[in-house]
Every structure is written in C-alpha cells, then in structure tokens.
Amino acid sequence: MSPVRTVARLFLSTIFVVSGARSVARPTVHVAKAQKVSEKVGPLFEKANKSLPSDAETLVRFNGAAQVAAGLMLATGRFTRPAALVLAGTLVPTTLAGHPFWTIKDPIERRHQETHFMKNLGLFGGLLMAAADNQGRPGLAWRASHYAGHGRHALEHGRHNLEHGLHSVEHSGQSLRRAAKTAKREAKIAYRAAAAGRRLPS
Known part of the structure; x- marks a missing residue:
C-alpha cells in the first residue's frame, strides 16, 4: 500500500470512527432526527425479520457501530473496498435524517444544513472511489x-x-x-x- 493511500484512508475514516463512537455512546442526541427514517425502514425490517432492530435508538447505535467497525477496517487497510461500501451505506440515512435542508424554511439554517449535506455528498463520492480502488492491481x-x-x-x-x-x-x-x-x-x-x-x- 502506498503512503498516499494510507494517509488518505486514515483521514477519510476518522470522521466515521469518531461520529460512530459518539452515536453508540450517546444515541439519544440523534434519536429525534433518526425517528423520521426509522418510521419508514422500521416496518420493513420487522417484515423481513422480526429480530432486526426497528426503533430509532437501536438503529442509531447499529449505524454507529457499523461506522466504527468499517472505519477501523478502512484506516488499517483491511477489507478496504467492502469497508468503504459499508460506510457509504451508513452515510445515506445519516445524511437524509441529519441534514434535510430542503425542509428548512429559515435561510441561514437552510444554508448551514445544505453545507453539511454537500460535505456528506463529497464523503460519499470519496468512499465510492475508495471502494473502486484496486491499489494498482488490474481490474x-x-x-x-x-x-x-x-x-x-x-x-x-x-x-x-x-x-x-x-x-x-x-x-x-x-x-x-x-x-x-x-x-x-x-x-x-x-x-x-x-x-x-x-x-x-x-
């Protein structure tokens, strides 16, 4: 693995490890925003398998744990491509629930949330590139x-x-x-x- 890839993956994974650990430790901070997503995906989970989590707090913890695990794998260079795909998957509900700028009427807050949304969009693109990176090996x-x-x-x-x-x-x-x-x-x-x-x- 080249030094550039090592540093880039470390920087890319840091935010997911930190924010994921915070979600696991203090999920109540994100429960209110996650409630909108859990109301839609919760019944689908219950229909697929009743043992799957469906309440907002458990989903927040589960999403955070996935970010921590996949972030550590990406940072250490282990199963980097699947880890990047997992992180990209966890970023979708996080972005939709946390930064729905299109629903906010206050222009200042709307612009603030739009900035965060675009930031997450950039992270999503970076994760897709990491998932497609074969480290110089033939595709x-x-x-x-x-x-x-x-x-x-x-x-x-x-x-x-x-x-x-x-x-x-x-x-x-x-x-x-x-x-x-x-x-x-x-x-x-x-x-x-x-x-x-x-x-x-x-």
Missing part, C-alpha cells in the same frame, strides 16, 4: 479481457500444433507409401532375377 474487466486473449492465443496455438501434427502424419503416410512402392518394385526385380537364373543352362 476485473482488464483481467477478464486478458484471460480471454490468453485463451484465444492458447486455442490458436493448439490449432497450429494440430495442423502441424496432421501435416506430419500426412507426410509420414506419403513416405510409407513411397517406401512400400519401392519395396514392391525391388521385390519384383529380385523375383525376375531369380526366375531368369533358374532358366539358365547348368
């Missing part, structure tokens, strides 16, 4: 194209070897036929010579 599309090209080359090489083998077999067959004709001709000559020798007077 999936390149590897698929490379392996496909390698397979075509192997097939072409195999076809060439097969054609060469068939040509060799054909050449060997022609040589055998010529040898058989020569042996047959020499046998006839020897037979005629032997027959002529028997007809000579003693």
Whole structure:
C-alpha cells in the first residue's frame, strides 16, 4: 500500500470512527432526527425479520457501530473496498435524517444544513472511489479481457500444433507409401532375377 493511500484512508475514516463512537455512546442526541427514517425502514425490517432492530435508538447505535467497525477496517487497510461500501451505506440515512435542508424554511439554517449535506455528498463520492480502488492491481474487466486473449492465443496455438501434427502424419503416410512402392518394385526385380537364373543352362 502506498503512503498516499494510507494517509488518505486514515483521514477519510476518522470522521466515521469518531461520529460512530459518539452515536453508540450517546444515541439519544440523534434519536429525534433518526425517528423520521426509522418510521419508514422500521416496518420493513420487522417484515423481513422480526429480530432486526426497528426503533430509532437501536438503529442509531447499529449505524454507529457499523461506522466504527468499517472505519477501523478502512484506516488499517483491511477489507478496504467492502469497508468503504459499508460506510457509504451508513452515510445515506445519516445524511437524509441529519441534514434535510430542503425542509428548512429559515435561510441561514437552510444554508448551514445544505453545507453539511454537500460535505456528506463529497464523503460519499470519496468512499465510492475508495471502494473502486484496486491499489494498482488490474481490474476485473482488464483481467477478464486478458484471460480471454490468453485463451484465444492458447486455442490458436493448439490449432497450429494440430495442423502441424496432421501435416506430419500426412507426410509420414506419403513416405510409407513411397517406401512400400519401392519395396514392391525391388521385390519384383529380385523375383525376375531369380526366375531368369533358374532358366539358365547348368
């Protein structure tokens, strides 16, 4: 891992680790804003699995714990791409619940929340870039194209070897036929010579 990637991931993950830890320790601060989101996703969770959390406080804790865990993985370079995707997922409800600037009428507060919304949007873009970063290794599309090209080359090489083998077999067959004709001709000559020798007077 390059030093630039290490520092960038450390900086990108810091805000999630800190804010996630605060959400786990003091979820009541965010419950009021999270209530709007929990009212929509809570019934979906209960419908999918009744054991899943559905109340606002538990969802805040769960979201914060996910941010801490994924943030630490991103910062330490472990499973960075899945960790970045998890953080991007946790950022969506956090942004929608915490900074709905379009619902605020006061122009100063609206601008303030809009700034936070745009900040989170920038973080979301950074996380998507981190999720797509393969650390200089060839991407999936390149590897698929490379392996496909390698397979075509192997097939072409195999076809060439097969054609060469068939040509060799054909050449060997022609040589055998010529040898058989020569042996047959020499046998006839020897037979005629032997027959002529028997007809000579003693």
